[in-house]
Amino acid sequence: MQLVADHIATKISADIPVWDIDPYDAEILRNPAPYYVELRKRGPFVHIPRYAILACGRFNETREVFSDWQRFVSSRGVGLTDFQVAPSWRKPSIVLEVEPPYHTRTRTVISRALSPRAMSVLKDAFAERANALVDDLVERGEFDVVPDLAEAFPVSVFPAAVGLQEIDTRALVDFGAFGFNALGPDNALRSAALERGPQIMPWIMKHCKREALAPGGFGETIYAAADAGELTEDEAAMLVRSLLSAGVDTTVTGIGNAVWCLASNPGEFEKLKRDPKLARPAFEEALRYTSPVHSFCRTASVDTTVGGVDIPQDTKILCVLGAANLDEDQWPEARYYKVDRRPVGHLAFGVGIHGCVGQNVARAEAEAVLTAIASKVGSIEFVSEPVWRPNNAIHALDSMRVRFTLRNS
Numbered sequence: 459m460q461l462v463a464d465h466i467a468t469k470i471s472a473d474i475p476v477w478d479i480d481p482y483d484a485e486i487l488r489n490p491a492p493y494y495v496e497l498r499k500r501g502p503f504v505h506i507p508r509y510a511i512l513a514c515g516r517f518n519e520t521r522e523v524f525s526d527w528q529r530f531v532s533s534r535g536v537g538l539t540d541f542q543v544a545p546s547w548r549k550p551s552i553v554l555e556v557e558p559p560y561h562t563r564t565r566t567v568i569s570r571a572l573s574p575r576a577m578s579v580l581k582d583a584f585a586e587r588a589n590a591l592v593d594d595l596v597e598r599g600e601f602d603v604v605p606d607l608a609e610a611f612p613v614s615v616f617p618a619a620v621g622l623q624e625i626d627t628r629a630l631v632d633f634g635a636f637g638f639n640a641l642g643p644d645n646a647l648r649s650a651a652l653e654r655g656p657q658i659m660p661w662i663m664k665h666c667k668r669e670a671l672a673p674g675g676f677g678e679t680i681y682a683a684a685d686a687g688e689l690t691e692d693e694a695a696m697l698v699r700s701l702l703s704a705g706v707d708t709t710v711t712g713i714g715n716a717v718w719c720l721a722s723n724p725g726e727f728e729k730l731k732r733d734p735k736l737a738r739p740a741f742e743e744a745l746r747y748t749s750p751v752h753s754f755c756r757t758a759s760v761d762t763t764v765g766g767v768d769i770p771q772d773t774k775i776l777c778v779l780g781a782a783n784l785d786e787d788q789w790p791e792a793r794y795y796k797v798d799r800r801p802v803g804h805l806a807f808g809v810g811i812h813g814c815v816g817q818n819v820a821r822a823e824a825e826a827v828l829t830a831i832a833s834k835v836g837s838i839e840f841v842s843e844p845v846w847r848p849n850n851a852i853h854a855l856d857s858m859r860v861r862f863t864l865r866n867s
């Protein structure tokens with residue numbers, strides 16, 4: 459058995475097109491659009507020899523792999539490492555990196571904590587915070603969207619909603635980014651994550667404990683499940699860890715990318731200003747258009763076939779969600795950002811039993827921010843070229859200096 463990039467190098471059929479590319483090259487991670495086009499063009503799957511993986515970027519096949527948790531498991535890791543043959547850098551997540559029946563028990567608890575009802579309670583606080591933040595940014599005029607809005611907003615509402623009483627912005631944002639960088643191959647991004655991640659872990663785990671969490675938050679609901687015998691105390695802490703792994707850097711990225719979409723498409727921003735009720739669809743379209751999580755892996759648990767292509771058991775498959783969300787065969791004029799497209803079925807939150815459990819939190823946060831921008835900001839002007847930040851699984855901005863002008867001034 460030969461291992462490449464910490465997984466089994468299976469015998470891939472010679473019929474599958476070979477593409478000698480590094481999808482984790484920093485330049486591609488910064489500007490993935492040409493790679494997405496080429497990936498879809500070459501076939502339903504391509505064989506990338508340097509990592510001994512298959513990659514897919516057409517909508518239908520990517521959706522099929524993602525939807526079928528039995529043939530394409532997450533329990534062997536959603537990055538290049540196969541947990542069956544190599545250890546994970548951290549204790550595996552008890553919701554992301556497990557399968558039913560165990561998954562059903564943990565997922566039930568976490569979705570209860572993040573239920574629509576739990577979200578409706580937070581709606582006013584989110585709106586108030588977003589309005590105050592945007593007022594402040596309009597007053598400042600010129601600022602960097604990444605720290606001053608995309609990070610500032612989620613960090614000021616989400617950890618508090620979990621119940622955290624102490625907030626370390628860098629620890630919270632970087633912990634998420636490291637988790638996603640760890641999904642890639644042994645490159646500079648991953649080594650930096652593996653070096654700093656474990657340093658932040660003690661801070662994170664301390665804040666996942668029952669004693670650290672204020673009453674009334676998502677954390678309390680999770681620990682109530684422990685009291686009811688649904689989970690152990692350690693499992694409850696692990697689910698809070700999942701919230702902090704998956705809930706900060708992702709929403710930071712989604713909000714930053716959404717503002718980038720509006721700044722780059724002034725005509726679409728005008729539509730949003732005319733009808734602020736488009737805040738939700740505008741965010742949904744920003745997710746489709748920019749795919750904050752650009753790719754996740756699955757592992758074939760059996761010999762199988764997708765789109766007429768034979769996939770051997772144990773094969774790692776790179777599912778390029780960013781490419782699937784721009785597939786012209788699925789989305790007419792996919793290369794345009796349209797605030798009123800309403801792209802039902804996009805894959806930015808994944809799909810199936812592992813589909814993002816926090817998607818309603820993400821939507822509520824973005825709705826608050828985009829509604830505040832629509833009602834208060836006249837125009838969004840780039841002060842300099844936005845800069846993207848390479849990450850092995852996240853497509854995010856590094857910095858984006860803009861000017862917000864006051865609406866009707």
Ligand code: OVM
Nearest residue numbers: 551554637638700703704
């Ligand atoms: C987790 C988790 C879930 C989704 C994404 C993620 C690092 C982590 O349960 O820990 O990214």
